[in-house]
Amino acid sequence: xxxxxxxxxxxxGIGKEVMPEGLxxxxxxxxxxxxxxxxxxxxxxxxxxxxxxxxxxxxxxKAQLAGCEAIFFGAVGWPDIVPDHVSLWGSxxxxxxxxxxxxxxxxxxxxxxxxxPLAGKKPGDIDFYVVRENTEGEYSAVGGRMFEGTDRExxxxxxxxxxxxxxxxxxxxxxxxxxxxxKHLTAATKSNGIAISMPYWDERVAAMGESYPEVRWxxxxxxxxxxxxxxxxxxxxxxxxxxxxxxILSDLGPACAGTIGIAPSANLNPERSFPSxxxxxxxxxxxIYGKNIANPIAMIxxxxxxxxxxxxxxxxxxxxxxxEHCLVNGPRTPDMGGSANTTEVGVAISERI
Amino acid sequence: xxxxxxxxxxxxGIGKEVMPEGLxxxxxxxxxxxxxxxxxxxxxxxxxxxxxxxxxxxxxxKAQLAGCEAIFFGAVGWPDIVPDHVSLWGSxxxxxxxxxxxxxxxxxxxxxxxxxPLAGKKPGDIDFYVVRENTEGEYSAVGGRMFEGTDRExxxxxxxxxxxxxxxxxxxxxxxxxxxxxKHLTAATKSNGIAISMPYWDERVAAMGESYPEVRWxxxxxxxxxxxxxxxxxxxxxxxxxxxxxxILSDLGPACAGTIGIAPSANLNPERSFPSxxxxxxxxxxxIYGKNIANPIAMIxxxxxxxxxxxxxxxxxxxxxxxEHCLVNGPRTPDMGGSANTTEVGVAISERI
Ligand SMILES: CC(C)[C@H](C(=O)O)[C@@H](O)C(=O)O
Ligand SMILES: CC(C)[C@H](C(=O)O)[C@@H](O)C(=O)O
Numbered sequence: 001x002x003x004x005x006x007x008x009x010x011x012x013g014i015g016k017e018v019m020p021e022g023l024x025x026x027x028x029x030x031x032x033x034x035x036x037x038x039x040x041x042x043x044x045x046x047x048x049x050x051x052x053x054x055x056x057x058x059x060x061x062k063a064q065l066a067g068c069e070a071i072f073f074g075a076v077g078w079p080d081i082v083p084d085h086v087s088l089w090g091s092x093x094x095x096x097x098x099x100x101x102x103x104x105x106x107x108x109x110x111x112x113x114x115x116x117p118l119a120g121k122k123p124g125d126i127d128f129y130v131v132r133e134n135t136e137g138e139y140s141a142v143g144g145r146m147f148e149g150t151d152r153e154x155x156x157x158x159x160x161x162x163x164x165x166x167x168x169x170x171x172x173x174x175x176x177x178x179x180x181x182x183k184h185l186t187a188a189t190k191s192n193g194i195a196i197s198m199p200y201w202d203e204r205v206a207a208m209g210e211s212y213p214e215v216r217w218x219x220x221x222x223x224x225x226x227x228x229x230x231x232x233x234x235x236x237x238x239x240x241x242x243x244x245x246x247x248i249l250s251d252l253g254p255a256c257a258g259t260i261g262i263a264p265s266a267n268l269n270p271e272r273s274f275p276s277x278x279x280x281x282x283x284x285x286x287x288i289y290g291k292n293i294a295n296p297i298a299m300i301x302x303x304x305x306x307x308x309x310x311x312x313x314x315x316x317x318x319x320x321x322x323x324e325h326c327l328v329n330g331p332r333t334p335d336m337g338g339s340a341n342t343t344e345v346g347v348a349i350s351e352r353i
Numbered sequence: 354x355x356x357x358x359x360x361x362x363x364x365x366g367i368g369k370e371v372m373p374e375g376l377x378x379x380x381x382x383x384x385x386x387x388x389x390x391x392x393x394x395x396x397x398x399x400x401x402x403x404x405x406x407x408x409x410x411x412x413x414x415k416a417q418l419a420g421c422e423a424i425f426f427g428a429v430g431w432p433d434i435v436p437d438h439v440s441l442w443g444s445x446x447x448x449x450x451x452x453x454x455x456x457x458x459x460x461x462x463x464x465x466x467x468x469x470p471l472a473g474k475k476p477g478d479i480d481f482y483v484v485r486e487n488t489e490g491e492y493s494a495v496g497g498r499m500f501e502g503t504d505r506e507x508x509x510x511x512x513x514x515x516x517x518x519x520x521x522x523x524x525x526x527x528x529x530x531x532x533x534x535x536k537h538l539t540a541a542t543k544s545n546g547i548a549i550s551m552p553y554w555d556e557r558v559a560a561m562g563e564s565y566p567e568v569r570w571x572x573x574x575x576x577x578x579x580x581x582x583x584x585x586x587x588x589x590x591x592x593x594x595x596x597x598x599x600x601i602l603s604d605l606g607p608a609c610a611g612t613i614g615i616a617p618s619a620n621l622n623p624e625r626s627f628p629s630x631x632x633x634x635x636x637x638x639x640x641i642y643g644k645n646i647a648n649p650i651a652m653i654x655x656x657x658x659x660x661x662x663x664x665x666x667x668x669x670x671x672x673x674x675x676x677e678h679c680l681v682n683g684p685r686t687p688d689m690g691g692s693a694n695t696t697e698v699g700v701a702i703s704e705r706i
Contacts, residue, residue: 077545084545085552093546117583119472141548143511153516157550158496163506192430192437193446193600195494197510199438223600227608230470230583247546247576248601255580283577 003036004310007068007275009045011091013284014294015074021296021346022072025322026303028353029315035307040068045091047078056082056090062098065275070306071095073279074299078286089141092279096134099274101267102165103172104132104246105305106281108233108253108263113327114336116258118230126257128236131173132246134267136165137197139243161197161242163204170208172270173240177215184237185209187219188245201242225249229256254281261294261335262327264301266309278306295333296346297323322352356389357663360421360628362398364444366637367647368427374649374699375425378675379656381706382668388660393421398444400431409435409443415451418628423659424448426632427652431639442494445632449487452627454620455518456525457485457599458658459634461586461606461616466680467689469611471583479610481589484526485599487620489518490550492596514550514595516557523561525623526593530568537590538562540572541598554595578602582609607634614647614688615680617654619662631659648686649699650676675705 006026010019023039030037042064043049044057056076058064065071076091077084095101110116110126118126142158170187177185187205191198202219209217220228222245228235229252241249254263263281280298288294301323308316326349332338333345340348359379363372376392383390395417396402397410409429411417418424429444430437448454463469463479471479495511523540530538540558544551555572562570573581575598581588582605594602607616616634633651641647657672679702685691686698693701 083552085548088545089548115472117472118470119468139546139548143549145549145553151516155514155550155553157512157514157547159510159512161508161510163504190597190600192441193492193597194510195438195442195492196496196498197508199436200498200508223604224613226579226601226605227613230605230608231612244543244546247543248579251576252579252583252605255583259584260577260580 001034001036003038004070005038005040005068006306007065007071008039008041009071010074011046011076011284012048012078013075013286013289015076015284017289017292017294017342018280018296018299019074021342021349022299022303024346024350025300025319025353026072026307028350029307029319032318032353033312033315035312035315045076047076047081047087050082050087050090056087057094068275069272069310071275071277072303072306073277075280075282075284077284080286093139095277096267099269099277100135101269101274101277102133102135102168103266103268103270104134104250105266105268106130106132106250106253106263108250108257110257111262111327112324113329114258114262118233118256121233126233128233128253129176129238130246130250130253131169131176131238131240132250133165133169133241133243135243136160136162137243159197161200166201166204167208170204170240173238174208174212174215177217177238178212180237182237183215185215185217186225186236186239187217188222188225188239188241188249189219190222190245192221222248226252229253233257250281259335262297262301264298264305266302266305268309276309278302278309292341292343293334294342295335296342297327300346300349318353322349325352354387354389356391357423358391358393358421359659360418360424361392361394362424363427364399364429364637365401365431366428366639366642368429368637370642370645370647370695371633371649371652372427374695374702375652375656377699377703378653378672378706379425379660381703382660382672385671385706386665386668388665388668398429400429400434400440403435403440403443409440410447421628422625422663424628424630425656425659426630428633428635428637430637433639446492448630449620452622452630453488454622454627454630455486455488455521456619456621456623457487457603458619458621459483459485459603459606459616461603461610463610464615464680465677466682467611467615471586471609474586479586481586481606482529482591483599483603483606484522484529484591484593485603486518486522486594486596488596489513489515490596512550514553519554519557520561523557523593526591527561527565527568530570530591531565533590535590536568538568538570539578539589539592540570541575541578541592541594541602542572543575543598545574575601579605582606586610603634612688615650615654617651617658619655619658621662629662631655631662645694645696646687647695648688649695650680653699653702671706675702678705
């Protein structure tokens with residue numbers, strides 16, 4: 001039996017509460033399907049670690065993660081101790097960049113049993129992927145201030161789009177679209193307002209589209225695209241977007257599908273030269289931490305995505321079947337209108353797996 | 354009787370169809386309330402003009418608009434003739450910048466008679482303003498390409514935030530919040546990912562907040578903020594945002610409130626050193642142009658905002674009462690489930706005024 005080494009990083013806040021349930025589900029799947037998973041837990045990449053060491057991670061973090069195929073990640077951020085941009089750039093965003101996890105893949109799916117905030121939608125009506133560029137674009141610490149502290153103060157913020165970075169995410173998205181029954185791709189742009197980078201993005205989309213004649217593709221400016229997520233989510237299949245637009249659309253999409261409390265994500269290095277990272281879309285949620293009421297489903301679903309990435313489609317499907325059963329029949333955490341706690345939901349799902 | 358000179362620019366596509374109805378409503382209000390309005394129509398700032406002259410506007414456009422207090426604007430853009438970034442930067446975005454219309458004010462309101470895509474919401478539940486910075490930030494043509502046409506191709510896109518530009522929009526938003534019963538302001542940010550400009554924005558928000566102790570304010574990252582527009586729109590009162598985030602949120606907001614087909618906007622130079630501009634949020638809609646089925650309500654509502662800006666609150670209220678009556682009782686254009694045409698809806702509203 002092949003053994004996959006998985007790094008476990010719970011991070012901050014409810015990351016620490018949902019992680020045990022994610023692991024419980026993975027162990028259940030591993031037992032049932034005979035999958036060799038070896039977990040190694042790391043206490044860093046958390047604000048607690050920062051409080052003790054003045055940095056988010058040890059200097060040899062890369063060496064410590066060597067040999068891991070994947071990172072199973074909870075959530076990071078505790079603004080009372082560390083400002084968000086410090087904690088995130090020192091951990092999650094570092095993983096994404098330095099491990100070249102250039103695909104952020106986020107399913108948007110209206111699940112059975114989940115009340116939808118959009119009127120009249122039923123499961124099956126909303127079922128698409130947001131494919132987000134995850135290493136460059138608008139997320140940048142390049143730029144600076146001038147005339148600091150005076151009335152003339154001025155800030156320059158650079159966004160950086162490379163052909164390398166743009167083409168590979170578009171390629172991933174077109175290939176995903178080609179594998180799906182609808183073979184439809186939508187590119188998010190804003191070339192009517194952002195005059196250098198977005199016309200470039202549009203050009204590369206058009207160029208890539210030529211290599212995928214079977215894929216029907218269109219593009220929308222991100223403002224109207226956001227509106228269409230609300231007004232006609234059924235029209236989407238694969239939505240590809242820059243780092244920032246993908247960030248916005250992949251929170252908005254799950255909100256339209258009921259709740260970001262259950263939404264998973266995969267930060268992929270498709271070439272497998274580095275570990276990929278699997279994490280809930282939700283954050284560390286300081287406001288509900290400590291009560292053991294966080295919904296563990298996003299963590300468990302992220303685990304299912306990890307199993308699929310490792311090649312275990314059947315195990316993925318079994319976890320998702322258990323998740324769906326739980327969404328329909330309970331138990332439910334308070335955010336879903338129930339009164340079960342994190343552990344109860346996690347145990348119920350794992351038992352079903 | 355004081356006379357206000359108003360420039361009328363219909364622009365492209367359905368801009369040309371809804372403009373007559375906007376004017377009809379303004380004339381009705383002007384007659385009823387004895388308001389002196391003098392309209393001057395300009396055929397430029399349209400793609401037709403571009404087709405003939407190779408530019409969107411004549412060189413002396415500023416001189417031609419001298420003496421106008423406001424511009425009543427339809428929509429611009431006809432991508433088959435002129436790429437969007439050319440037509441927009443050559444007209445609308447030029448007005449916003451060169452006339453220093455630094456406030457883009459966009460009401461988000463669930464109106465009676467409008468079916469809401471969000472389940473279980475009724476009029477009154479959604480009623481807030483998006484205050485968008487309208488001259489700088491992410492909308493920029495500063496930047497460039499390197500290694501063009503090679504695998505190393507690279508694009509730099511600059512966003513520019515000045516203290517002058519940031520503080521004045523925040524001030525406008527805090528003052529608006531202070532005048533409203535809830536006195537609540539939400540700032541959109543993304544300082545956890547965009548590492549130079551957004552932490553600066555946050556700093557300025559906090560500094561401005563100190564001058565408005567009565568205003569309760571909070572801030573959200575734009576990704577989760579977009580999600581909350583869908584999940585809990587009733588919590589918002591005044592939302593202040595940078596140019597790009599304001600653009601996205603002010604399309605998303607109206608979508609949550611039913612339709613962007615009726616949403617108005619005001620591009621304000623609050624100091625009145627230059628004309629302000631009033632326009633629908635919707636665009637030129639090439640797909641439905643020529644059928645006379647576009648909904649004229651966004652244009653008419655924009656006219657109401659113009660009347661308010663000119664100091665005629667009663668006239669504004671009368672136009673809005675007529676709009677509400679029409680939304681509840683019809684006639685309705687096809688986008689609202691009716692079968693009336695643009696003119697019929699416009700005439701019905703004007704008669705009621
Ligand atoms: C047409 C476009 C340039 C414009 C913008 O992005 O500002 C529009 O979307 C708007 O919101 O007024
Ligand atoms: C926490 C934050 C930096 C992050 C992002 O913006 O990428 C998060 O919102 C996400 O979507 O994973």
